[in-house]
Every structure is written in structure tokens, then in C-alpha cells.
Amino acid sequence: MNTRPGKGNTQTKVSQRRVAVWAGLLALYCFIYCSVLLAAGRQVNILAFGDWGAESSAEAAVASGMKTYLVEHNLKPDAVLLLGDNFYVPLPGGVEDPRWQTMFEQMYDSNVLAAPFYAVLGNHDYRDDLAQVELDYPKARPESRFKMSGHWYRVDMPTENPLVTMLALDSNADELGRRQWAAETEWLNTELSRPRAPWTICFAHHPLFSDSAHGDDRKLQRDWGPLFRKYRVDFYLAGHDHCLEYLRLPGWPTSFVVSGGGGYDVYPIERDRAKFARSTNGFVRLEFSTDTARVSFVDEQGKTLYRFERDHKGHVNVLPPFDEGAGGV
Numbered sequence: 001m002n003t004r005p006g007k008g009n010t011q012t013k014v015s016q017r018r019v020a021v022w023a024g025l026l027a028l029y030c031f032i033y034c035s036v037l038l039a040a041g042r043q044v045n046i047l048a049f050g051d052w053g054a055e056s057s058a059e060a061a062v063a064s065g066m067k068t069y070l071v072e073h074n075l076k077p078d079a080v081l082l083l084g085d086n087f088y089v090p091l092p093g094g095v096e097d098p099r100w101q102t103m104f105e106q107m108y109d110s111n112v113l114a115a116p117f118y119a120v121l122g123n124h125d126y127r128d129d130l131a132q133v134e135l136d137y138p139k140a141r142p143e144s145r146f147k148m149s150g151h152w153y154r155v156d157m158p159t160e161n162p163l164v165t166m167l168a169l170d171s172n173a174d175e176l177g178r179r180q181w182a183a184e185t186e187w188l189n190t191e192l193s194r195p196r197a198p199w200t201i202c203f204a205h206h207p208l209f210s211d212s213a214h215g216d217d218r219k220l221q222r223d224w225g226p227l228f229r230k231y232r233v234d235f236y237l238a239g240h241d242h243c244l245e246y247l248r249l250p251g252w253p254t255s256f257v258v259s260g261g262g263g264y265d266v267y268p269i270e271r272d273r274a275k276f277a278r279s280t281n282g283f284v285r286l287e288f289s290t291d292t293a294r295v296s297f298v299d300e301q302g303k304t305l306y307r308f309e310r311d312h313k314g315h316v317n318v319l320p321p322f323d324e325g326a327g328g329v
């Protein structure tokens with residue numbers, strides 16, 4: 001029997017190779033097409049509020065308004081940022097104190113808010129040894145939504161191929177002391193110089209800029225400001241002033257958002273630099289897609305007061321305060 005490769009066999013091999021090449025190209029095309037589609041459809045939704053743990057009717061009203069908003073928008077956020085002053089009242093029972101249940105676990109309905117709550121420390125959290133209790137609680141209750149893995153930490157969301165890098169910071173410079181403050185600022189520099197997601201949020205308790213009662217913080221402007229500019233941090237979120245504010249300042253790539261209306265008495269607006277400022281309780285929603293970030297300021301009734309969107313270059317459009325799908329430019 002002739003077993004030598006004949007002309008027919010050679011032609012078969014050539015056509016098999018062609019089929020393999022075309023199949024490979026088709027697979028590559030599908031992969032790229034699907035990746036683009038997935039990237040275009042990706043979204044991360046974040047809520048943010050501070051100054052909430054007052055055991056007050058205002059805290060309950062904001063929690064209720066948040067629930068109303070989420071149900072109306074059929075929205076399940078991916079994360080909630082707690083911007084400090086998490087407890088104005090003591091927790092004598094430490095991680096076992098019943099206030100953890102009444103003021104946090106039961107206050108924010110897990111049926112609509114199942115997401116992790118990433119917390120930072122405010123000035124009130126340094127009273128009554130609260131800071132240590134708050135740092136201990138997520139270790140003692142890893143199943144809790146309350147998360148704070150340190151005074152400063154990083155979260156990328158989602159974990160795989162992230163869309164948003166979140167850097168949690170402790171803005172209580174005096175409480176930290178000089179060495180810890182320098183260590184934190186160095187950490188911030190390191191994290192900002194590492195690979196990051198398309199969007200970066202830094203969040204802490206004290207604002208760099210605010211038109212309300214506490215006003216600007218020169219130390220934060222001096223120590224963190226140059227890093228925000230150098231690495232083009234997209235958003236800085238803070239509380240401390242009990243109101244809602246959006247400031248866009250000349251020469252800054254960063255959108256400054258104050259969301260300190262989580263549950264205490266509100267503060268007046270005393271200057272007029274902000275693009276939006278309202279002396280009200282409420283919260284902020286941030287909605288990230290690959291190219292655009294939308295920010296909504298929402299009051300304690302769940303009513304949207306103001307919305308804007310920005311791109312990576314910092315171009316901003318103010319949107320009508322309509323609900324999604326009804327507004328836009």
C-alpha cells in the first residue's frame with residue numbers, strides 16, 4: 001500500500017490549515033467584540049454619606065429616603081461610602097453594643113442595601129475610644145456590611161478588571177500624629193502611582209473645600225492637593241459639613257463633593273463658590289460607566305435635587321434633576 005503523502009493529502013492539509021486560521025480569526029473577533037460590549041455595558045453604582053450616626057430622626061429619615069430612592073430606581077448599589085462621624089454617641093458595649101444593630105444593621109435595610117459599606121473615621125469617631133471599636137467591629141463580625149480594614153485602605157471595584165479605584169483616607173491629622181500622617185500621605189502617593197481603574201475616588205471625612213460652616217481645610221489642600229492634581233484624582237468625597245455640595249474649582253481636575261447630611265442637624269451655606277450647595281439632609285449617588293461618571297444629590301425624601309456628569313478630562317454637563325432615562329443632554 002502506498003503510504004506516501006500524495007497531492008490530495010497536501011491539499012487537505014492546506015485547507016485544514018485555512019479553516020483553522022479562519023476559525024482563530026473568528027474567535028479573536030468574537031473575543032474583542034464581546035469585550036467591547038462588556039466594557040461598554042459595565043457600570044458601578046455607589047452611594048455616599050457622612051455624619052450619620054446620631055441616633056436621630058434625621059438619620060432614620062435619610063435611611064428611609066435612600067430606600068425609597070433605591071426602590072423607585074430599581075437600583076442595587078455596588079458599594080456605600082460612609083464619610084465619617086459614624087457615631088456621635090458612645091458604644092459602651094464595644095463591638096457587642098446594641099447600637100450597632102439599631103443604628104446600622106437594622107437602620108439601612110439589607111433587602112435594598114446589601115452592598116458593603118466602606119467607612120472612614122471622622123473627628124467624632126475619635127471620642128470615647130470609638131475609632132478602635134469601629135476598626136474592631138468588622139473583624140469581629142466579618143459577615144456585617146460595615147467594612148473598615150484600617151485607617152486608610154484601597155478597594156477596586158469590581159475586583160476583576162475594575163472600573164473604579166477607591167482610596168479611603170483618615171483626614172484626622174492631629175489624631176494620627178506627624179509620623180502616621182506622613183506614612184498615610186506616602187501610601188496615598190504610592191497607590192496613586194500604581195495602576196488604577198479608569199476612575200479614581202479618594203474619600204475622607206474633612207473636605208478640602210466647602211462653602212458651609214467648617215469651610216476649607218488648608219492642611220489637606222497642602223498635603224493631599226498636589227497628589228490629587230498630579231495623578232488627576234477624579235473625585236474627592238467628604239462629609240463634616242452637614243449639607244450637600246459640589247465644587248468645581250479652577251486648576252483642579254478633581255470634582256469635590258460634600259455629603260455630610262446623613263443624620264445630624266444641617267449647617268448653613270455661607271459662601272457662593274459651589275456649583276451646587278443645599279443645607280439639607282440626604283446622600284449622593286455616583287454612577288460610573290467606562291467614559292462617564294454621573295453624580296446625583298438626593299434629599300431625605302429620596303428626591304433628586306441636582307445632577308451632573310463628567311468625563312475623564314473633567315468636562316462637565318449639568319443634567320436636569322430627572323430620573324434616569326428622562327434626563328440627559
Ligand SMILES: [Zn+2]
Pocket residue numbers: 085122123124205239240241
Ligand atoms: Zn465631623
